[in-house]
Amino acid sequence: MIFGKHSVLKRGCSTWDPQQVPQAEFQTRLELVRKEIARRDLDALVIYGDNYSFGDLCYLTNYFPKVRGGIAVVPRDGAISLLLNIGSRDVLFAKTLTWVEDVRASNQVGGDGAKLLKERGLDKGKIGLVDSGQGFPLPQLEEMKGALPQVSWQDCHSMLLPLRSVKTARELAAMREAGRVLKEVCDGAQAFIKRGRKEYEIVADIDRLARDKGSEDIRILAGEKRLNPPSFKQSASFGNHWAVYLAAQHERYWAEAGRSFVLSNDAKLQAAYQKAQEIVAQMAAQLKPGAAVAAIDETARRALGEFYATASIYGLANGIGLNPWEAPFLNEDDARQVGAPSTGATVLNEGMTLALRVAFESEGKMILFGDSYEVAGSGARSLIGN
Amino acid sequence: MKRAAEIADAGVQALHDEAQPGLKEYELAAIVEYRMRSLGAEDNFGMVVANSHNQALHPPTDRVVQPGDIIIGEITPCIGGLFVQICRTMVLGRPAPVVQEKYAILKKAMGLGMDAARTGAPASAIAAAINGTLTDAGYEKYCRPPFMRVRGHGLGCGSSAPGNLEDGNQTRLEEGMTFIIHPNQYIPETGYMTLGDTVVMTAQKAEALTRSSWDIYVKD
Incomplete structure (x- = not known):
């Protein structure tokens, strides 16, 4: 399960927009x-x-x-x-x-x-x-x-968990807004990721971008070989590769994304990142009303093969909404890790929202791709506008 | 903690450099956060608010900063798990005379609070010195919640020894203790204003780790 570092004080934009959620x-x-x-x-x-x-x-x-x-x-x-x-x-x-x-x-x-x-x-x-x-x-x-x-x-x-699992139209609108903010952060992050910069400097830039867009909270994990929380110890200079996990909260609701930045022309790393995106797309294809939650895990297991065990450590999927990790979970272990009482729904319903992610190692580097989705009547719809 | 104190001072400087009307309150907070994270801060228990009359410190909102606003900040970066705090006040534009007049009370209280921080003295002595200054200025009834919280608290890994600087805390100040002295106070004529430094107790007295000027920073 991916855990962003929990800050001592939530200090992003703190408001209630009664137009958005009256x-x-x-x-x-x-x-x-x-x-x-x-x-x-x-x-x-x-x-x-x-x-x-x-x-x-x-x-x-x-x-x-x-x-x-x-x-x-x-x-x-x-x-x-x-x-x-x-x-x-x-x-x-x-x-x-x-x-x-x-x-x-x-x-x-x-x-x-x-x-x-x-x-x-x-x-x-x-x-x-x-x-x-x-x-x-x-x-x-x-x-x-x-x-x-x-x-x-x-x-x-x-x-309250069953009441929270299917989002209302207003909640979905709030989550799409969180997703819109996160997309701008993901797109903007590219400009900060340059060879020779200290990793914590890059994280500071991304953090500021998110805060300037009104994020209530932001979680960033990043690194070349593993995902680390921001630390003065992240003094390594950025080289050719960086994986970053981002979760942003906007007016209470969360959206999550994972991206890998491959600055080199390493064909194997680029192919591995492409594979991660394809696998997430295959998992997202399971997000249909009436489909089993377990189908997400089964799809990931088939597609990832030997990488499934590593990817499972970071968690392949979970519900997202008022909490960045909420039901439905794929298994009891995931639920227990965040103190949730159960895996939640076993069948997907229209209006549920989930984060999907795939993380594995290739050529000694961390490859990460992830996105947040809404289960729409017609299937998965990205909350981040992808 | 010395490193964290340098970063805290840098956060204050960033606010002085970049604060301007038209920004939103949360953008002010982001300015401070960014400077400190760029210097390696891992976390920040930070609040920055701006208004012509602040009721209290709180997490930032989307209020648009106006000329004449008083910006108050409680900035607390963390390095290696150790927190250091600094509290300062600045004004966008020339402050009304009453603001300087009332802020002078805070400065005096801060000085007397520092003087009272003697090794072996109880923590309550600092609170008494600060409260006494405000009482002498006619604000006795404001020396209690909700107009203030405490006159300081432990810092470092959490907020432990010597505990809160308040009446009744008889914990003796010992060499090596680190805490903040902050006469932060709501004053009816001006609103809430902040001033505070993290100190370390030496063999005799408190020495400030944070070094920014105590004066209100006026940004024309």
């Missing part, structure tokens, strides 16, 4: 969630999110934690509340990122979460806990549960 969209989502709450005979949900795993929290509230985590309290009826591990001075800004009106600051989300639940009359109810990233700090979770001995807790970690 409040009505969130009201629709809230209704779907409440139907599920009712079906499970719950009184409320507590949804946890942090800056590493925020998809569930963000799906409902549009809020995206920048540093530490927080919870949304979603009662069966009535207003929902956000309790965030932020300073009181940060509440004003937090409110600009969400449609939720009741936004509170706390440095003790467990204890204050219990007080909030009591305040809402939920201290004797049946409450579902949604924490698909398993990020709720255990001491805080135990404190919250300990302060509410009469609450019956139910694990609902996967509850």
Whole structure:
């Protein structure tokens, strides 16, 4: 599984464009969630999110934690509340990122979460806990549960995943916008990749390009022989070959791409890169409504042959959306690596979005190609405009 | 950490060099990020915001920077896993006299905070010195959240010893400790302004690792 280096603070453009994803969209989502709450005979949900795993929290509230985590309290009826591990001075800004009106600051989300639940009359109810990233700090979770001995807790970690897997028209538009930004970054990156430059200088250029285009977050892994996160140790001067993994988040949604830059006229490397692109195209051809998710893996296995094992280490495919790695996964190992509870859907549906990638070694160099796709009625459609 | 401090100063310089009206707030942040990454920074706990009256520091938005804006920054590059922080304020255009007048309080607080940072003294002494300066200037009721957070905190690998510089922190300052002293403060007449340096404790006192001028940078 490819993991971009996780930064300590999300510090790209942080806004909410209500034209792109209006409040009505969130009201629709809230209704779907409440139907599920009712079906499970719950009184409320507590949804946890942090800056590493925020998809569930963000799906409902549009809020995206920048540093530490927080919870949304979603009662069966009535207003929902956000309790965030932020300073009181940060509440004003937090409110600009969400449609939720009741936004509170706390440095003790467990204890204050219990007080909030009591305040809402939920201290004797049946409450579902949604924490698909398993990020709720255990001491805080135990404190919250300990302060509410009469609450019956139910694990609902996967509850929102089916709701998130098929994207609405607005979500797809948001992802195409993320893809458009990423395409501009991929196209622009070519100009920075020149022989003799330090690798971290090139990464700095690509990072700035993405930020100047309004990216909320950007992940870059790059290298000649393996994919490395940005580091002052990347002081090697760029030679003739560089593989780069890029993932950009724009207004909450992610798009991903992988590219290899072969500056030499090495025919074998160029042929290997061409092969990687063809294999991804074959995998993408499996992205049809009703097709099995497993077909992606089977196609890759046949096409990659001896390179399948290496490519699998980086992950061949996964869902992408509010999280750069989300269901559907090809196997349980991939899901477990990112703390996801399951592989998710086994059949593709129109509106799902996936990242496909192929990474292997050729002539001692890393070859990487990848793209993000929408499962359209007519088959795969690139989100990056390829 | 000395290397990270040089990079932090370079980030401040980049903002001075390139900030101008018409840019978006996130482009200002990208200016700083770019300069520091170009020098090898691996990460950055950084916030740069601009407004005629800033309410607080926060991640950047798409607001378009205007002439007269006060740009505040908390810039925290990382080298080899070690973080260093610098906080500075600049103005695009000649600032109103009240801005210089109120910023002078921050400068005075910073100086007294540095003086209070003596080896063996409690961390709370620094907070007391800073809070005392603001109280003397009539801002006692602003010396608490949401108008400020803490008067500094540990730096290096995370934010550990000596902990937050606040009332009640009796942790003794020891040689080798690294932390930031920052009298960052919301002032009703001007909005939030920032000033802070990362320091290392020597056998006697605190010495700044970051070296940019404490003065408000005025960019005409």
